[in-house]
Amino acid sequence: KNDDDIVTRLSGLVWSSLRYRAALMDESLEPDVFHLGTVTNEKWFKTVASFMPKKFAYAFPYLFNGYPLDMSQHKKMFGGSRIPLKHRDIYRQTNNARHICVMYKDNVYTVNVMGPTGNIYSPAQIRNALQFIVDADENAGVPVGVFTGEERNEWAGIREQLENNATNKNNLDAIDTSLFLVSLDKEGASSRESLANQFLHGYGKNRWFDKSFCLLGSGTGEVAINFEHSWGDGVCVVRYAEEVMKDQEFVKFEGTNELDLPTKLCWDLNQEQMSQVEKSGKKLEDTAKSLDFKMCLYEKFGKEDLKKHKISPDAVAQIAIQLGHYRLHNQIVPTYESASTAGFKGGRTETIRPATVASTEFVKAFTADPSPQGKGDLLRKAADKHNKISVEAKTGKGMDRHLFALAAIAKKDHIRSTLTAKGASETEIEDAVAKGGGDLMSAAEVAEGLPKLFTDNGWSRINHNILSTSTLASEAIEGGGFGPVVADGYGIGYGVRDHGIGFNISSYRGDSQQLGDSFAKSLDDIMEVLKANPPPKSEK
Known part of the structure; x- marks a missing residue:
């Protein structure tokens, strides 16, 4: 959040998003490279790499223990939509669009943000268009977007009927082909939890979940990204967020006051379709209301303190999740952590399985005797095991994706x-x-x-992940979250920052806050173990 009004802030983010897309399209964006160790002269490395011929550019980083990451999914971020068909979905992408779609009070507008030659409109022009929509203050529209939160086969059938009408088909086409979507909410949020719910699902109002990604703006000035997951992964969205936030210093609201008038999309729905909107909206709202979403921030220590104790911050977070859940439910359960496989061409993700024999031994030993003495070796063995399986997952040695394909x-x-x-x-x-x-x-x-x-x-058991976890640590993002993947499970988005650890916990069980409190207690205890059991001298 900043002090700008939400229209101004979103306008700057839209402009920077278009600049980011342009850098992707002309391949001038600095590529992602993962380094094992520290590059002593990073500026020299980047300068030399930028002048390398394309056929050598990929190999050059290996000389410095660096590994280029595949960036093919980044280009899928713009101009894409997930389209429902019976029993399967397809991903449709258009690269020649010059408009975005803006939703305000459930009305959908197309807004040109680029000229016929591909020139990006100025921040002032974009702001004028968004302000025009807000000032028009139309009555609330028909929330057709609730269909995108329906069961996919149900939505496929509804969409097929909508496309039988030329007006509705053109509207769907305008949304599908837009570069991305902006949802401007008139309402704000009174708490962190209500804001999280607003950004995660908005109770189905003013949303179109099939779009590749959506910039969300609340009435109280906060912004967020809500993205559809089939086209890409969190690492791609984090890079986008970081680049767009850095680019805000170049946003200047000056120059022309020209306005390319937005076009409102008007739906032509029969009585049966209007009833279906109401029915789907009620179902989506009821589901959203049953989701218990809590944001838990632990501020006693973070990445910097854990590094001093020579232990992996991610391993500590995952061990705290294991210990916290065991204390609350007295059982070890299947756990999923996402690992990026972007080190391979076309790589997406692999599964890390944090519920290991080593982590279970620590959890049960600590539960039987909560004193920190004598637990250091068990904690470090659990952390070392987590580090090992994390590297294996990222380097193509995981099991889940391979077995899923065979099945x-x-x-x-x-x-x-x-x-x-x-x-x-x-x-x-x-x-x-x-x-x-x-x-x-x-x-x-x-x-x-x-x-x-x-x-x-x-x-069946290992594919019923009670704890579904993913980390999106970045200074550009305050937090991230998602729903549980099974009805009796938890969705846990977490981030280990320099001086704190955040957990965004969702479930349909009603005990997300209790689980977050249990995580906090577990982190307290883990730090006591680290203090009572310093690393061996060889590790200091």
């Missing part, structure tokens, strides 16, 4: 071979594959043909 292939092959033998048509077979068996094969019949590994209870 998916085995399932599809079994359905195809079984239905081919039964004389089913190719259309029927492909439909059954898309539906995981559909009407032609029962779940039991599908399971019969799978390798025993994929029908074992252990396979």
Whole structure:
């Protein structure tokens, strides 16, 4: 948050977002490089790398123990939308758009932000357009965006009906092809939790969740990014946020007062569709209200203190999550932590499994005897194990994505071979594959043909992640969050900062605050263990 009014602030962010996109498109954006160790002369390294011919540029960082990261997903961030089809979605992207879409009071407007030759409009021109929308102060529109929060097959059927009308089809096309979306909320938030809920889901109001990403602005001046996850991952959004925030110093509201008038999209809905809007909106609102979302900030220590104790900050955060959950529920549960595999071409993510034998030994030992004495070795073994599996996941040695692919292939092959033998048509077979068996094969019949590994209870258990965690640590982002991936689980977005650790916890269980309090107590105790058990002299 800053002192600018929200229209001014969003205008600057839109302008900088367009500049970021331009740098992506002409490949002038500095590439992501992961260094093992410290580069002694970073400025020299970057200067030399910038002059390298393209065919050598990728290899050059290896001389300095640096590893270039794949950036292909960054370009998917703009001009994209997730489109629902029956039993599957597709990602549609357009690179020649020059407009964004702006939502205000559930009305959708198209706003040109670039000229016919690709020139970016000035911050003043963009602000004029946004201010025009606010000043028009139209009555609340029909919240068609609630459909994007529907069950995907349901939304696919609704969208198909909408597209039968030329006006509605053109509206959908304008939204799908827009560079990105801006949601300007008239309402503000009275607390951190209410703000988090507003930015995560907004109770379905003034949102279009299928868009690649949306810049959100609250009536009290805060801004956020809400992004659809199929096209890319958090590391991409963090880089965008960092670059756009740095660029704010170049935003100047001066020059022309010309205005490219926004165009309001008007929907042509019949009575049945209006009823469906109301029904879908109520369902989405009820689901959102049942989500318990708490923001928990621990400020007693952070990254700097943990480095002094020669222990990984991420490992400490994950061990605190394990200990905190065990204290609250008295069980070790399947846990997911996201790891980026951008070190590989087209890389997305792999799973880190923080609930290890080593972390469990520490958790149970500490629960049996909460004194810090004699727990140092167990804590450091747990941290070392976490560091090891984290590196393995990032370097292509994880197991989850590999096994998931094998399970998916085995399932599809079994359905195809079984239905081919039964004389089913190719259309029927492909439909059954898309539906995981559909009407032609029962779940039991599908399971019969799978390798025993994929029908074992252990396979089902590790894929039911009670604790789904992800970290997005950046000075440009105050915090990040998401919903749980299973009904009885938790979504935990966390960030280890220099002098604090933040946990944004969501669940449908109603005990997110209790879990956050348990994390805080666990961090207190872990620090006592570190103080009572300093690292061996060889590690100091």
